[in-house]
Amino acid sequence: MDSEKTRKERTLSEDPERRPEVKRLQSRQPSPPVATGSEAQGITIEGLSAFYGSFKAVTDASMNIQANKVTALIGPSGCGKSTFLRCLNRMHEVIPGARAEGCVRLGDQDIYAKGSDPVKIRQRVGMVFQKPNPFSKSIYENVAWGARINGYRGNMDELVERSLRQAAIWDEVKDRLKESGMGLSGGQQQRLCIARTLAVEPEVILMDEPASALDPVSTQKIEDTMEELKKRYTVVIVTHNMQQAARISDYTGFFYIEHMGDPGRLWEFDATDKIFSNPERKETEDYVTGRFG
Amino acid sequence: MPRETFQHELDRLVGEIISLGREVEACLGMMVEAMEGHDAGVASRELGIDQRFKERGAEIDEECMILQARQAPVARDLRLIYTIQAVTNHLVRSGTLCEHICRAIAETADCERDPELETALLEMARGARDLFGQGLNVFEDRDIDRARDLEALDDKIDLLYSEAMNLVVNPTNSDGSPEWRMRAALTVHYLERIADHGVDVGGRTVFLVTGERMESAMRQYRERHLDDDED
Known part of the structure; x- marks a missing residue:
């Protein structure tokens, strides 16, 4: 039966010749992450697959996410980028029926190991979402809240100021910390959410299209913020804006689905300079040049 | 196909550059004809053409800049625009050098020539014209396998360059007026440069297709063929 299919008809899993050369691609990846002098941690992902019930959304993804670098995940809608991202801090399993297989190591810790506490993992790996979602509390409380429930015992005023400064919004809100976070502009709200994430003192920050709902000026501020953030944290960002990926990231992973219904695959992972100048795979080149997707 | 307008603009630019290249190639053909026939008239007709080449080059450059600003090209599109500019x-x-040579032919048509040096010059001129044309063919057809042939042809031109320069410095006879001999020395240099430009057009094509620099691509090619030979 299989032999009757033409090469074009066969799916990737049926045709080894057409599957991404995982070994070769892995060899092009950066070395396994090593913790730097800062608190940032790298993440090593090996053979990660993600499911929604019986549906496999992502299959066999492996990459090394470097500490203190920005790694961008790009690809057409529905290819599993956000699912993959949510697997990096065990947010994926929050969805009923969703699960992940494979190995994700944050520094030396396998975050899917038996006994691993998802709450503690999410403390170490913070997340910023597509739509700004401040609490209907004061600006100050928005930042302090997460730290407080995590039992932070230091100087809260200092923590709030430091977090707001790192998120590049301190100068805009320092005189109205008691006002509601809901009264800020969209761009300011998103930076407030970044500050809220930073206040928990994570090692990695995941961002799922953090600027897609923002105007160009706010987007630029978020991008500038990321440049600063990577000095202290490891940043992983999902974006549909390829110029944004090219501007801000050090490494880029391209996710792709060849046929509708197939799981998403990490098709190519390399230095951003390489992906946007001379990618290895035709599908990557077609996508980044805007020929599909 | 998405980005049709952009693709159309890229195709049009490539068409423009091929057209410009063929004009320069035709100019080189007239240069060789003028050298062969010692024809000041033919050579004079090419004077002034350099300005037109420069204007067209500036137009292409400007269009490339606008495309980069408006379309934010990456990957193969970026390589293509970069290659077009280069x-x-x-x-x-090459067009400018061709005009310099035509001017030299026109202004020394009545001068006494050294036949031995002139023979070397003519051989160089034909070789440079052919090499330039082949470089353009490589670019037009994206035929990078033929790009390696350009280097072999250029080696021949370099050899002729050494011979011609030797004849300029150490003439074997007393023929050739000083003015002609001086212009011949410059012409030898210009021809060698034209040939180099032809090789570089091929090299740029290698980069366009593979993303690799010519030197690196050539090294890989040779290593691949060495492996084939061993097999």
Whole structure:
């Protein structure tokens, strides 16, 4: 039966010749992450697959996410980028029926190991979402809240100021910390959410299209913020804006689905300079040049 | 196909550069004809053409800049625009050198020539014209396998360059007026540069297709063929 299919008809899993050369691609990846002098941690992902019930959304993804670098995940809608991202801090399993297989190591810790506490993992790996979602509390409380429930015992005023400064919004809100976070502009709200994430003192920050709902000026501020953030944290960002990926990231992973219904695959992972100048795979080149997707 | 307008603009630019290249190639053909026939008239007709080449080159350059600003090209599109700009420069420079040679032919038509040096000059001129044309073919057809042939042809031109320069410095006879001999020395240099531009057009094409620099691509090619030979 299989032999009757033409090469074009066969799916990737049926045709080894057409599957991404995982070994070769892995060899092009950066070395396994090593913790730097800062608190940032790298993440090593090996053979990660993600499911929604019986549906496999992502299959066999492996990459090394470097500490203190920005790694961008790009690809057409529905290819599993956000699912993959949510697997990096065990947010994926929050969805009923969703699960992940494979190995994700944050520094030396396998975050899917038996006994691993998802709450503690999410403390170490913070997340910023597509739509700004401040609490209907004061600006100050928005930042302090997460730290407080995590039992932070230091100087809260200092923590709030430091977090707001790192998120590049301190100068805009320092005189109205008691006002509601809901009264800020969209761009300011998103930076407030970044500050809220930073206040928990994570090692990695995941961002799922953090600027897609923002105007160009706010987007630029978020991008500038990321440049600063990577000095202290490891940043992983999902974006549909390829110029944004090219501007801000050090490494880029391209996710792709060849046929509708197939799981998403990490098709190519390399230095951003390489992906946007001379990618290895035709599908990557077609996508980044805007020929599909 | 998405980005049709952009693709159309890229195709049009490539068409423009090929057209410019063929004009320069035709100019080189007239240069060789003028050298062969000691024809000041033919050579004079090419004077002034350099300005037109430069203007067209500037137009292509400007269009490339606008495309970069408006379309934010990446990957193969970026390589193509980068290559178009580089190749345009090689074409315009070759056109300028061709006009210099035509001017020398026109202004020394009545001078006494050294036949031995003139033979070397003619052989170089034909070789440079052919090499330039082949470089342009490589670019037009994206035929990078033929790009390696350009280097072999250029080696021959370099050899002729050494011979001609030796004849300029150490003439074997007393023929050739000083003015002609001086212009011949410059012409030898210009021809060698034209040939280099032809090789570079091929090299740029290798980069366009593979993303690798010519030197690196050639090294890989040789290593691949060495492996084949061993097999």
